[in-house]
Amino acid sequence: MNQRNNHRLILFPLPFQGHINPMLQLGRILYARGFSITILHTNFNAPDPSSHPHFTFRSIGDSFDRSEATPSDIPGLLLLLNTRCASPFEERLQEMMSSPGSDSVPVTCLISDSLFSFACDVAERLKVRALVLPAGGATSFYVYTILPVLKEKGYFTIDGSQSEEAVTEFPPLLVRDIPAIKLQKPEMALQLFDNMIRVIKSSAGVIFNTFEELEHPALTSVREVLLVPDFVIGPFHKCCMTSSSSSLLAEDRSCISWLDEQPIKSVIYVSFGSAVVLSESEILEIALGLADSEQPFLWVVRPRLVCDPEWLQKSPSHFLEALERRGKTVKWAPQMEVLAHPAVGAFWTHSGWNSTLESISEGVPMLCTPRFSDQGVNARYVSDVWRVGVHLNGGLKREYRKGEELRERASVLKEKASACLRPGGSSYRGLDGLVNHILRFHS
Numbered sequence: 001m002n003q004r005n006n007h008r009l010i011l012f013p014l015p016f017q018g019h020i021n022p023m024l025q026l027g028r029i030l031y032a033r034g035f036s037i038t039i040l041h042t043n044f045n046a047p048d049p050s051s052h053p054h055f056t057f058r059s060i061g062d063s064f065d066r067s068e069a070t071p072s073d074i075p076g077l078l079l080l081l082n083t084r085c086a087s088p089f090e091e092r093l094q095e096m097m098s099s100p101g102s103d104s105v106p107v108t109c110l111i112s113d114s115l116f117s118f119a120c121d122v123a124e125r126l127k128v129r130a131l132v133l134p135a136g137g138a139t140s141f142y143v144y145t146i147l148p149v150l151k152e153k154g155y156f157t158i159d160g161s162q163s164e165e166a167v168t169e170f171p172p173l174l175v176r177d178i179p180a181i182k183l184q185k186p187e188m189a190l191q192l193f194d195n196m197i198r199v200i201k202s203s204a205g206v207i208f209n210t211f212e213e214l215e216h217p218a219l220t221s222v223r224e225v226l227l228v229p230d231f232v233i234g235p236f237h238k239c240c241m242t243s244s245s246s247s248l249l250a251e252d253r254s255c256i257s258w259l260d261e262q263p264i265k266s267v268i269y270v271s272f273g274s275a276v277v278l279s280e281s282e283i284l285e286i287a288l289g290l291a292d293s294e295q296p297f298l299w300v301v302r303p304r305l306v307c308d309p310e311w312l313q314k315s316p317s318h319f320l321e322a323l324e325r326r327g328k329t330v331k332w333a334p335q336m337e338v339l340a341h342p343a344v345g346a347f348w349t350h351s352g353w354n355s356t357l358e359s360i361s362e363g364v365p366m367l368c369t370p371r372f373s374d375q376g377v378n379a380r381y382v383s384d385v386w387r388v389g390v391h392l393n394g395g396l397k398r399e400y401r402k403g404e405e406l407r408e409r410a411s412v413l414k415e416k417a418s419a420c421l422r423p424g425g426s427s428y429r430g431l432d433g434l435v436n437h438i439l440r441f442h443s
């Protein structure tokens with residue numbers, strides 16, 4: 001095992017899959033650089049310590065209960081989480097500062113999810129240096145910083161959820177792509193993003209899970225706004241290659257042997273991440289799209305993806321025949337392994353940031369059906385800027401375009417995602433910068 005230094009980092013992820021994954025990946029990256037890692041987590045959606053035997057896990061001992069929040073009200077859920085977690089977090093951090101663990105490695109710094117708005121303030125009171133990790137990309141982050149301007153320009157007063165109108169301040173974004181535009185009361189979301197930006201501006205630095213070659217223009221704009229040291233070191237999952245998973249649901253590995261049986265680049269992998277909920281008509285539309293595609297497909301149908309648990313029995317025979325002949329469904333897949341599998345030819349995704357970056361890293365072209373949050377921005381960039389995917393505008397149309405051009409661009413971007421991590425590459429240098437930055441905290 002590599003040499004340990006005498007620095008402990010406390011990592012505090014937001015308790016959702018799309019936030020836990022990058023934070024634990026970051027933990028593995030920094031562990032490999034000699035740091036001791038403590039994952040401070042909520043009782044709610046607690047990660048599984050057995051998958052990360054080298055980390056120490058401590059709960060803040062919160063009493064957060066998801067059923068207290070309206071499931072579809074994500075800003076409300078985040079605000080409630082912030083309210084419930086602030087005091088337990090402070091107590092636990094204070095305790096950890098005054099009594100280091102059995103190995104007595106002292107705490108050097110906190111790395112907190114950017115949507116925990118209290119964590120950096122608490123750290124400052126306790127004289128702990130704090131870095132911040134936004135779970136999304138730099139482009140969507142920059143869009144968050146201009147939301148007040150977009151609100152002032154009147155974009156939030158129209159019914160933006162389906163609007164194809166261009167956002168003239170930020171091409172090629174359309175109004176429907178703006179985060180929070182679909183919410184009935186976007187003020188709460190704007191407040192959350194405003195807090196996030198304030199927190200980062202007063203932190204000791206921000207870490208991005210992206211790479212310069214992908215998001216350089218947005219990173220330049222973000223730097224002008226934040227004015228704190230930044231470290232661009234992604235794609236995280238490719239710099240900490242390991243079989244350990246941070247999944248909250250059990251991964252069904254039978255899909256890997258099923259993929260082994262399929263022709264090269266033939267399979268459409270379909271997954272809408274950990275939070276999207278589909279209506280009956282949407283699930284039907286996807287089922288028919290897959291049946292019509294004539295391609296083998298692997299579809300992640302996680303519990304609660306569909307409101308109606310009887311959806312499969314109610315599916316048209318056309319789809320059931322296709323499923324029997326050339327399809328497979330699983331409740332949760334080892335997604336990174338699936339995307340890296342040679343049989344996978346396309347990814348039908350909700351365009352969550354982790355999924356987008358994982359697909360880009362493997363050179364898999366995407367079919368995008370974004371739903372909320374940063375997904376609209378990610379999907380627009382995938383289709384119009386990076387041109388490694390197709391945006392399925394106006395709902396779930398049954399279309400599957402092959403497009404050699406998409407594949408070529410996807411493989412060029414894959415190479416860039418890989419090159420940035422090699423010695424001398426942009427993310428490699430970013431990581432050196434981050435490690436040195438943290439080591440200077442105590443000198």
Ligand code: UDP
Nearest residue numbers: 018273274275300332333335352353354355
């Ligand atoms: N994921 C997985 N198995 C699945 C579906 C998703 O491991 O069957 C992982 C995926 O690799 C990604 C994360 O869950 O790292 C989802 O994050 P993302 O940002 O894409 O979407 P979110 O769930 O936050 O909407």
